[in-house]
Amino acid sequence: MPSLWAYPSRPPSTQLQFELAPASTRLGQAEATVLSLPSSLAMKWLVPAMARAQERGLAITLDIDDRLAALGQTGMPHAAIRFGTGPYPGLHTALLSKCHVMPVTHARLASSLRPKAGKKTVLLRDITAEQDGTSVTWLDYLGDDFDATRFDMSMTFGRSDLVLQAAIAGVGHALGRTLLVENDLDAGLVSLSAPMVAIRSRYWLVTTADFAATKAYAGLARWLHTEVRRSKATLDAQRAAFSTLYMSGPVWKLVND
8 A cells, every 4th residue: 555654854844755565666766756846836736646646656755845955966856846937057957837826715705806895805925925036926916906905915924825725714815826726726615816827937847967867757757747737727627717707807907927
């Protein structure tokens, strides 16, 4: 039977190891392939997909770390998923996915992004995304539609998955993004509350030149691209449904690339 361990790695990271027995089912050497990725991406996208990695016979350890991990050194990850404008000089870099941002919230609030008379709309802020410049802010998204007297932006969070969890709870609207929202949208935990728009940041799979030439990397990359296509199909369906419902609604001034 597959087994799952969670144990502390170098602080403040966490490692989740998904392993298949016997060891002969693993790609490459007997040790698992170690993939580094941010906590929000792990929790919202890749951990739920690990059963499908097991079905492929992959042995993968997720090294969950919000810092940029060094690659190729002894005891360090073999590869990493990074989010930004890229590319990353000195590393083998492959594009995993382009990215969109989209407001999401609990279904009962889905039609209320535009403030109603006498009541402010709560916009949940992801401080980390704002500060590191990888995403857009609510001010960017709303443009000329933003009016400080009509929006409440007092609630801030330090992680993207926590912002989305607050949106699931109906606290307000979150700026979700590609790969972080598809599972929640598909499960009906949140709904789109305004159109999605493209941003410059993208998801990249990075590794060393040596590891990029291995069968282990090829298997990892194929699986990740399959998961990206699965997420894209979900998001495309949600976007089509949103357009059908709200195509005659208000037009927002939106930031684009």
